[in-house]
Amino acid sequence: MNTAKRMMTLPEIQANNSPEDIYLRGRELVIGRFTLACSFSVEDVVLIDLLKAHLHDITIFAIDTGRLNEETYEVAEDLTQRYGLKIDWYFPRSEAVERLEREKGLFSFRESVENRKECCHIRKVEPLQRALRGYVGWITGLRRAQSVTRVDQHPLEIDQTNNGILKINPLTFWSDDQVWTHAEQRRLPINKLHKLGYPSIGCAPCTRAVQPGEDQRAGRWWWESTEHRECGLHRR
Numbered sequence: 001m002n003t004a005k006r007m008m009t010l011p012e013i014q015a016n017n018s019p020e021d022i023y024l025r026g027r028e029l030v031i032g033r034f035t036l037a038c039s040f041s042v043e044d045v046v047l048i049d050l051l052k053a054h055l056h057d058i059t060i061f062a063i064d065t066g067r068l069n070e071e072t073y074e075v076a077e078d079l080t081q082r083y084g085l086k087i088d089w090y091f092p093r094s095e096a097v098e099r100l101e102r103e104k105g106l107f108s109f110r111e112s113v114e115n116r117k118e119c120c121h122i123r124k125v126e127p128l129q130r131a132l133r134g135y136v137g138w139i140t141g142l143r144r145a146q147s148v149t150r151v152d153q154h155p156l157e158i159d160q161t162n163n164g165i166l167k168i169n170p171l172t173f174w175s176d177d178q179v180w181t182h183a184e185q186r187r188l189p190i191n192k193l194h195k196l197g198y199p200s201i202g203c204a205p206c207t208r209a210v211q212p213g214e215d216q217r218a219g220r221w222w223w224e225s226t227e228h229r230e231c232g233l234h235r236r
């Protein structure tokens with residue numbers, strides 16, 4: 001059984017705990033290696049900046065689905081240089097992508113929820129499972145304010161979909177204002193698409209800009225109903 005599962009009683013975390021406090025509370029719970037998931041969103045860039053004093057103690061990984069925007073690679077490069085980071089990149093299994101595209105074409109994800117989940121599984125979920133192998137916990141930039149699917153997000157969770165390892169979400173309670181104020185004050189490298197109406201950025205063909213007043217993740221798989229709009233990386 002996983003270490004996290006054996007010993008874990010999750011403490012109550014109040015909304016006034018800082019992201020760094022939340023990170024440290026999580027680290028106290030289980031001994032072992034932690035990794036931070038980076039999609040190069042404003043949240044992930046802010047999170048890396050907030051945890052910069054701890055970067056020697058965690059690895060950072062990213063998943064290149066093969067369908068990302070150029071703007072995302074530009075942030076990745078800027079961020080790498082600013083902090084001297086080494087990013088552990090993960091790619092989908094080439095045989096799985098080849099089979100998918102030969103059998104179903106390049107846009108099968110638009111045809112049904114099942115096809116979309118199949119593509120997300122091949123390009124995101126399976127690489128994530130490999131990325132988390134050997135770790136007792138992972139760290140994400142998830143926030144409650146991002147979506148109706150995340151309103152009950154907890155800062156510390158047992159990730160039952162990934163072997164019961166600990167999941168630390170230090171930005172759980174942060175508002176949009178807090179994230180953007182920090183990013184601007186620190187002049188952090190920000191994905192240009194955020195300024196073009198993309199609060200949430202995923203693969204290029206599955207993300208559009210949102211209208212004022214729309215949910216922040218309304219531009220992700222916009223052709224599907226709201227409750228389906230998670231890719232499987234953050235199933236709970």
Ligand code: SF4
Nearest residue numbers: 109119120123203206
């Ligand atoms: Fe495929 Fe779209 Fe999911 Fe990316 S977001 S993995 S292109 S379905």
